[in-house]
Amino acid sequence: VQPGDADEVAAVVRACAEAGAPIVPQGGNTGLVGGGVPRGGEVLLSLRRLTVIEELDETAGQVTVGAGLTLEALQEHLRGSNLAFAVDHAARGAATLGGMVATNAGGVHVLRYGAMREQVAGLEAVLADGAVVRRLSGVLKDNAGYELPGLIVGSEGTLAIVTRARLRLVNRLPERVVALFGVDDTAGALELFRHLRRRVGSLEAVEIFYADGLELVCEHLRISPPFDRSHPVFVLVECAAAVNPLEELAAAADVELVRDVAAADDTARRADLWRYREGHAEAINSQGVPHKLDVSVPLSALPVFERDVRERVCALAPGARTILFGHLGDGNIHVNVLGLEPEDERVDEAVLRLAAAYGGSVSAEHGIGVAKRRWLSLTRSREEVAAMVAIKRALDPNGILNPGALLP
Numbered sequence: 001v002q003p004g005d006a007d008e009v010a011a012v013v014r015a016c017a018e019a020g021a022p023i024v025p026q027g028g029n030t031g032l033v034g035g036g037v038p039r040g041g042e043v044l045l046s047l048r049r050l051t052v053i054e055e056l057d058e059t060a061g062q063v064t065v066g067a068g069l070t071l072e073a074l075q076e077h078l079r080g081s082n083l084a085f086a087v088d089h090a091a092r093g094a095a096t097l098g099g100m101v102a103t104n105a106g107g108v109h110v111l112r113y114g115a116m117r118e119q120v121a122g123l124e125a126v127l128a129d130g131a132v133v134r135r136l137s138g139v140l141k142d143n144a145g146y147e148l149p150g151l152i153v154g155s156e157g158t159l160a161i162v163t164r165a166r167l168r169l170v171n172r173l174p175e176r177v178v179a180l181f182g183v184d185d186t187a188g189a190l191e192l193f194r195h196l197r198r199r200v201g202s203l204e205a206v207e208i209f210y211a212d213g214l215e216l217v218c219e220h221l222r223i224s225p226p227f228d229r230s231h232p233v234f235v236l237v238e239c240a241a242a243v244n245p246l247e248e249l250a251a252a253a254d255v256e257l258v259r260d261v262a263a264a265d266d267t268a269r270r271a272d273l274w275r276y277r278e279g280h281a282e283a284i285n286s287q288g289v290p291h292k293l294d295v296s297v298p299l300s301a302l303p304v305f306e307r308d309v310r311e312r313v314c315a316l317a318p319g320a321r322t323i324l325f326g327h328l329g330d331g332n333i334h335v336n337v338l339g340l341e342p343e344d345e346r347v348d349e350a351v352l353r354l355a356a357a358y359g360g361s362v363s364a365e366h367g368i369g370v371a372k373r374r375w376l377s378l379t380r381s382r383e384e385v386a387a388m389v390a391i392k393r394a395l396d397p398n399g400i401l402n403p404g405a406l407l408p
């Protein structure tokens, strides 16, 4: 069903509640853990027709949008203004803002602005009995009891169906620089990040990828590599400020561990440098169906985690290829393993256990969905899971909202 506004969504939910029919909410279906895909027998509730963009509130720096609006459509809408939306990621053309709220999407700017949770100033949502809850005034100071919007963010369609979101915007920074650095190893990448974080106030994104991933991207996109010689590890950095941050970045990055650097402050060259990083998902998918593990670990553990992941995968599946990339500044690594049977989950479990053992998370930004459900307990205690189940039972006693996703 494709309702067109909150009232129609509420009517659908009421009808489903009366019939005891389970619902799977779906936005752009770009999610990577299967939470928006029906498992069989559910009503697929698509939010894609909810594409309203209400008047831009330039004083508050906020805008209210329909859950089905794509991230790219919002970016386009804001292009001519002095405001911008802080969260950005490679699935921008199809991912909807409602889906991004539901998964608490992160992306490349979390380092500076936080994830979706930090951008949500209010929500309109339909509860499991068809009741509509609405908090869209955009008032930032409002401590009147439980924070329902905050609870719904990241609940992956299991507590409520998001129909509109009041989003906080940030000032559009006119001057941007992207730089790509070649370094020797993950410890070097981390050391470079430490330098930059201390000295560059305009850091917006700090990403990491490795020589094997870069090779795949260049092959797949048919583009030349960024440097004459290869390096084991690459760090991509974006800075944004009111004045051109190129000099500030160049001075801060003048450290011995940098083996090569390419920098750009014009739009076309910046996009060229980003392609080496953003082309990873597509290039990996072109080689087969990868096992995708989106983990985070404390930054200090990253070098040893990287080493251990490669060793562990090699021991369990000697023929498999492990491609790593991700958001270095957030300690968020996407572990992609190619060459495994789809149902063989030994490697998945080993990698997730490793991340948990280092104090990290089994899901950094993609959510738990269906795919990671059995591993939730690796990063959440029995008591925490019990509290989540109690919240779910209170808000959705008949279990009609996205059953089979997130919770055991």
Ligand SMILES: Cc1cc2nc3c(=O)[nH]c(=O)nc-3n(C[C@H](O)[C@H](O)[C@H](O)COP(=O)(O)OP(=O)(O)OC[C@H]3O[C@@H](n4cnc5c(N)ncnc54)[C@H](O)[C@@H]3O)c2cc1C
Binding pocket: 024, 025, 026, 027, 028, 029, 030, 031, 032, 034, 035, 036, 037, 047, 067, 088, 089, 090, 091, 094, 095, 096, 097, 098, 099, 100, 101, 102, 103, 104, 105, 106, 107, 108, 156, 157, 158, 160, 161, 162, 163, 281, 365, 366, 369, 402, 405
């Ligand atoms: C190439 C690529 C790159 C990506 N990069 C990133 C990244 O950098 N960072 C990141 O965080 N994620 C990334 N993602 C995944 C990301 O989770 C999704 O892109 C996005 O957050 C989900 O939006 P969607 O509209 O596609 O949701 P869907 O896939 O349709 O749904 C995702 C989940 O949310 C629920 N849902 C959807 N809409 C609603 C709603 N209105 N109300 C209640 N529940 C709802 C669904 O039931 C499902 O559980 C990437 C995906 C791809 C394909």
